[in-house]
Every structure is written in structure tokens, then in C-alpha cells.
Amino acid sequence: MLLVSAPILGVPEKTALSKVIDSSWLTMGEQVQAFEEAFAKAHDAEDCVAVSSCTAALHLILHGLGIGPGDEVLVPSMTFVATANAVLYVGATPVFVDIESVDVPLMSIAEAEARCTERTKAVILVHFAGYLANREEWQRFAQARGLHIIEDAAHAPGLKEVGTYGAAAAFSFYGNKNMTTAEGGAVIARDPELREKIRQARGHGMTTGTRQRLNSRTAQYDVTMLGFNYRMDEMRAAIGLVQLQNLQEWNEIRRILVMLYRRLVAKHCPAVTIPFHEPRTSAYHIMPVLLPRYVNRQDVVDALRTEGIQTTIHYPPLHEMTLYRELFPGIHLPRTEDFAQRELTLPLHPQITAPVVEAVVVALAAAVNGRAQAGTAA
């Protein structure tokens, strides 16, 4: 089965893991520190905080900014559930905002504006599929209203712009992301005060970590805030250091594959459209396409599966999930809903080759064009 995404792991990761095991220092040591330095450098940032997941990163950012009960946070519905869950973790209210259009499935500024109240404290921007939100427009929007900008950058690691929009950016190293540590995440926050708050909250609010106490020969520590256990361990950091060395090259391969997909889809099945038709900076995390309204998506999914090709959907909208429908009933986001009904995610990862892209597009064309003809004949 050709998978939508697949991690690339090999001998260098195994070697790095063996070294950690031989060192018998398993968490929050030299590997984590080296990974934080390297990941920060890859984004032209001074420092970063490695954590256990992107979900933890989002929670720590909201917590660090002091967002809580009574506050509202603007979030897209066209995202993974973690984006909105993190807002609920701090007791604040996620306010779902529609996308710009089915061609630009990023949060609409006009819609965000319409949903602002005096309780609005922050906006979480998701760089959907790796395509960056418009930084200058969002900064103008946020400055005018005194809002924090938080980036959910799970789809966009390795781009220098990421982490420069506002307060902080959250990254994911889950197994299906552009680089992985199996589970893992990071925060880039440019304000050192916010960064240190996040670093402290990552480890139970303790004033020093285990390794610092070993080095300073003092057993003393204090707890000065209610924190969490969102630490990263040495094995994950060691894998992350290896993966990070490949990130730019892998993102470049993704870009070339996306260009090829665009060219071949336009040629073989022009009824299928591809979002972000205008060029835009991207980390090319996934390959979303939009099926024409006359085809049944499940038929296309089944046809591709028969050919050994996996497809997925990004995303079932959050405002339509049972949890969120029960919490916030009656929300309608027409552009998000239209996009979500027609979206299909095709395989995209750096081990895919040009002939494989061609085979996927030929199978997609057969499925879509076949249905169209059957529809016409009926």
C-alpha cells in the first residue's frame, strides 16, 4: 500500500539511539539541549523549548500567555482537533472561524474580524498543508486589537518565517509530520520571558531540572507555578537531531513532488483542483486536492485503495465533531464545510518518486473521469 505519509528512519537514527542507551542518561540531558539549539538555529531563533508533543506546546503557549476562563481564542475549524483542544485545556473558549476560500483554506481575516469580541485574546493560525498564512495582514489585524498570534506550525517546520508571526509557534514531530521523533514537539517563542515561563511549566513548574542539579551539586529546587510534565526524552531528541539534518532536503523533495502533482492533475484530470493555486511559501506537508461536486468521494477513495493507494481527509471540520457540536451548537462555516466535503489527501512524502506520482494521478483520473462518464450515461 502506498501510504499518504511515511517516516524515513534508518541506520543514523539507530546509531543515535544506541549512543543514548549506552550513556544511560535518558531524559532532559545533552541530546535535548543540542536538539533545542539546532531546531532554534534552523528557524533563525535564539532558543526553543522541546516538549512531548505539539498539543503540549500549544497548551504551554496559551498557559504562558495567561489565557484562561472568560477568554476567547480564534481558531480555524479546518485543522486537527489538538488546535481547539488546547484552548479548552486552559479553560478558554475556542471560536471557530471560516476559511478564506476553497482555494485558500486558511483562516479568513474578514471572518476573524466578524467574530472578535472584547473577550478575544488570541488567534491560532494554522499553516494548513504547510502553506503560510499572510504574516503582515495578520500582524496588522492582531496589533489593532491587542491580540496574541499563536502559530500552530505542525505542518510547517523548517521555514524561517515560522515563529516570527507573534507570541510563539508550536511544532509537531509526530510520526506523519515532515520530520519525526515518534512523539514530540517544540515551542519557538522570541520573548525570553515567555520562553522561560514555558520552559519551567514544561517540568512541573520546578526552578531547576535534574541535570542542572547534578551539575550544580545542589539538591535544592522550588516550585513557583503549577506546571505539567511535558518533557522530551533523550532518545527522541537524538532521533530529532538526525531528522533535522535532512529537513531542508526533504522539504525540497516535497516541493518538487507537489509541482509534479499540479502539472499532472491539470493535464489528466482538470476537473480536480488543487488549493493554493497562487504560489505561496510552503513546507508542503500534505497534498490536498478538491474533487468536483459531481463525484462521490467514497467511490474515489475505494478505487484508489483497489490500486494500492491510501488517501485521507484533511480535515473533518472541528465544529462538526460531536464534542464541539455539543459544546457549541449551531455553528455553520459554509466554505469550511464545502472544502471538507470535497477534499482528498494524496500520498506525499520524500520517498515517493516521479513515476509513483504519475501512477497516483492516472488512478485518480480513471476514478474521477470514470464516475463522470457513468453519471452522464445515467
Ligand SMILES: *Cc1c(COP(=O)(O)O)cnc(C)c1O
Ligand atoms: C499533528 C498536528 C497537531 C498535534 O500534534 P501532536 O504532536 O500529535 O500533538 C496539532 N495541530 C496540527 C495542525 C497537526 O497537524
